[in-house]
Amino acid sequence: MDAFVNSKFMTRLQTFAQKLGTNRYMSSLQASMREIMGVIICGSVFQILCNILTLVGLGPDTLFYRVAYIPCNFTLNLLGIYLVGVLAYNYGKAVGCKIPLLTTLEALVCFLLVAGYSGSLNLDITYLGSRGMFLGFVVAFVVVQVNYFFQERKSRRETDSTKAADALTAVVSAVLNLGIWLGVSLAATNLAEMNLCALFEKMLSVPMGMFISVPGVFILGIFSCFLCFFGIPGTAILSAVLMPSLLEVTAANATIWQEGLAAGMTPLECHQALIFSPVLLFSSIVVCGGAGNTLPLCVFGLRAKSARIRRMAKIGVVPGWFGISEPAAFGMPVMYNPILFIPYLLNVLVVMGCTLLAYKVGILYPVHVFIGTVLPMGFAQFLGTFRWQNAIWDYVCAIPAGLIWYPFLKAYDNQLYAQEQAALTDKN
Numbered sequence: 001m002d003a004f005v006n007s008k009f010m011t012r013l014q015t016f017a018q019k020l021g022t023n024r025y026m027s028s029l030q031a032s033m034r035e036i037m038g039v040i041i042c043g044s045v046f047q048i049l050c051n052i053l054t055l056v057g058l059g060p061d062t063l064f065y066r067v068a069y070i071p072c073n074f075t076l077n078l079l080g081i082y083l084v085g086v087l088a089y090n091y092g093k094a095v096g097c098k099i100p101l102l103t104t105l106e107a108l109v110c111f112l113l114v115a116g117y118s119g120s121l122n123l124d125i126t127y128l129g130s131r132g133m134f135l136g137f138v139v140a141f142v143v144v145q146v147n148y149f150f151q152e153r154k155s156r157r158e159t160d161s162t163k164a165a166d167a168l169t170a171v172v173s174a175v176l177n178l179g180i181w182l183g184v185s186l187a188a189t190n191l192a193e194m195n196l197c198a199l200f201e202k203m204l205s206v207p208m209g210m211f212i213s214v215p216g217v218f219i220l221g222i223f224s225c226f227l228c229f230f231g232i233p234g235t236a237i238l239s240a241v242l243m244p245s246l247l248e249v250t251a252a253n254a255t256i257w258q259e260g261l262a263a264g265m266t267p268l269e270c271h272q273a274l275i276f277s278p279v280l281l282f283s284s285i286v287v288c289g290g291a292g293n294t295l296p297l298c299v300f301g302l303r304a305k306s307a308r309i310r311r312m313a314k315i316g317v318v319p320g321w322f323g324i325s326e327p328a329a330f331g332m333p334v335m336y337n338p339i340l341f342i343p344y345l346l347n348v349l350v351v352m353g354c355t356l357l358a359y360k361v362g363i364l365y366p367v368h369v370f371i372g373t374v375l376p377m378g379f380a381q382f383l384g385t386f387r388w389q390n391a392i393w394d395y396v397c398a399i400p401a402g403l404i405w406y407p408f409l410k411a412y413d414n415q416l417y418a419q420e421q422a423a424l425t426d427k428n
Contacts (some may be wrong), residue, residue, distance in 0.1 A: 025141060026336060028091040033330040035090075036082045037315070040326045043075030044319040051322050051375060076326070077129040091144045093414040098151060104128045106174045107143040111136050115197045117190040127197035130326075133199055134232040139181065146180075148171045201237055209214035212245050214356065217278045221285055221352055225345040228291055233337055235291040242279050246370075249277040250384075253368035271365040271387065280359070280366055284352040288314075288377055288398040290325025292344045293351060295377075296402030298328055300409050306416035309409075322376050332412075339415070343408040347401040354400060355393070364390055 049068045058064045088107030092100035113131035118124040150173040188196040202226070220238055227234025253274045260270035289295025298320050301313025312331035319327050334340045358364040367384035375383070383392035 005164070006315065020180065023093055024094040028094050029087055029137065029336060030333055032083055032090050033333050035086050036079070037312075037327070037331055038390060039075050039079065039082050040330055043072050043077075043079070044322075044324050044327060046071040047076065047324055048319065048322045052373070073125075077125065078138045079129045079268055079326075080115060080131075080133045081108065081111065081128050084108060084132060084140050087137065088140040088144060091140060092147065095144060095148050096151075097144060097147050100241075101312055101338065102174070103144055103147050103363040106147070106177050107140045110143055110177055111139045113140055113178070113181045113185045115195065117189065118195045118198070119193070124195065127201075130233045131236060132197040134230060135200060137231055142180070143177045146177050149173075150176075157366065161165050204232075204237055212242075212279055214278045214281070217281045218349065218352060220282065220349050222345065224285060225292065225341075225348055226341055228329070229335060229341050229344070233291075235285055242282055245277065245279045249275055250370045251281065254370075257368040271385070272362075274366045274368060276359055276366050281352050281355055282357045284397070285348050286323060286325075287351060287355075287394045288401055289320035289328065290323045292325055292329070292334060293347050293397070293401040294325045294328035294344075295332065296322035296347075296398050297332065297334075297340070297343075297405045297409060300402065300406055301332070301413075304409070304413040304417075306413050306420060308416055308420070309413055337412075339408055339412045343404045347404040350400050350404060351397045354397065358393065 046068055050065055050072065053059070053062070053065050053068060060066070060069075085104050085108050089100050089104040092103035097103050111132075112123070114126075114135055115127040116123045116125065185196055188194065188199050192199045194202070196248060199297070220242075224234035224238050227237065254273070256273050257270050260273055261267075285291060285293070287293060290299065294316065298313045298316035301309045303315070304310050304313065309332065312327065316325075316327035319325075329335050332340060334344050355364065359366075365385055365387060367381075367390075369384045369386075371380040371384050377394040378391040380394060382388065384390070
């Protein structure tokens with residue numbers, strides 16, 4: 001294990017990650033992810049509460065569930081707004097914008113134009129969460145660069161600077177930024193009859209429906225991981241694309257199950273008669289810890305040398321068991337982190353391959369009951385099939401996923417621990 005951690009490949013990967021971390025935009029983005037962790041944790045706690053209410057029979061149609069879901073709406077479902085604002089502020093400070101707070105406000109307004117405007121005066125919140133976050137990153141980058149451009153042009157023309165002059169320059173750049181994104185948003189809503197985030201999501205999802213095959217689902221798994229690495233919720237997007245196929249095979253299996261029982265077949269015979277569809281493999285992306293199977297990462301992180309990894313691991317373990325990966329994805333982070341992206345991708349493919357084999361040899365059987373909500377590990381598989389084998393499969397998958405996560409986490413832990421020790425030395 002130590003030989004792999006200290007190999008040339010891992011050394012080069014760590015060097016690349018360090019160079020990536022020195023980029024002002026990337027360092028600002030990673031810092032912003034950590035700074036909104038409180039919002040993510042708050043939303044995750046209430047999402048867990050909603051899952052518990054579902055398990056005891058208090059579903060979305062009950063008052064208890066609706067009240068418990070309100071904080072989720074104002075935290076996780078508006079996460080894009082918080083991250084864009086913090087990112088614009090941090091990146092504005094990093095490049096040297098004199099009034100970073102104005103840059104923040106501009107970025108927020110522009111993001112609302114892109115993600116919240118759908119052709120009417122009513123605010124559409126569909127894409128103000130993680131689904132619109134990637135375009136939010138683009139908005140923040142462009143807004144800061146436009147502001148910095150005007151600031152630099154002013155500084156070359158004038159030797160002195162006043163707050164009034166700086167504010168006037170900020171107003172000019174704000175008008176240009178709003179004009180750019182208003183034009184783009186109007187073009188999308190009038191030509192495509194949807195906002196820019198919806199159009200971007202549709203462009204990603206349109207060709208994905210052709211991949212309903214075993215090789216195709218593996219390709220979709222790879223594509224989903226790459227999207228998540230760049231801040232696009234690939235699992236959510238592709239799950240929506242694959243949902244019609246999943247509903248179709250589940251409905252067909254429900255019919256087979258009912259007809260089999262009516263004909264006097266045993267439950268085992270009914271299970272054996274069910275139809276397998278490659279679309280069922282896509283759930284392998286989220287079986288242990290949400291998108292990317294990040295629960296083993298958090299469990300191993302509890303014993304890390306790095307204080308930062310231990311802190312994020314403690315935060316991410318419980319949400320991970322409930323299928324919520326945001327604390328790990330944003331806190332470690334996995335997003336924009338090449339060291340952790342490799343196991344993020346590899347474990348998905350290995351778990352998907354193991355799941356395919358389990359279906360082929362009869363360890364697993366397809367679902368015949370549709371479960372349309374996120375539940376703790378094993379619960380959805382049990383309720384969808386009423387088989388204990390399917391229920392424990394999520395925990396079995398944690399073994400190969402953990403074996404893949406461990407060496408990369410160890411290398412990342414060594415890197416962060418060295419940085420933390422160097423910071424302490426400098427401080428002393």
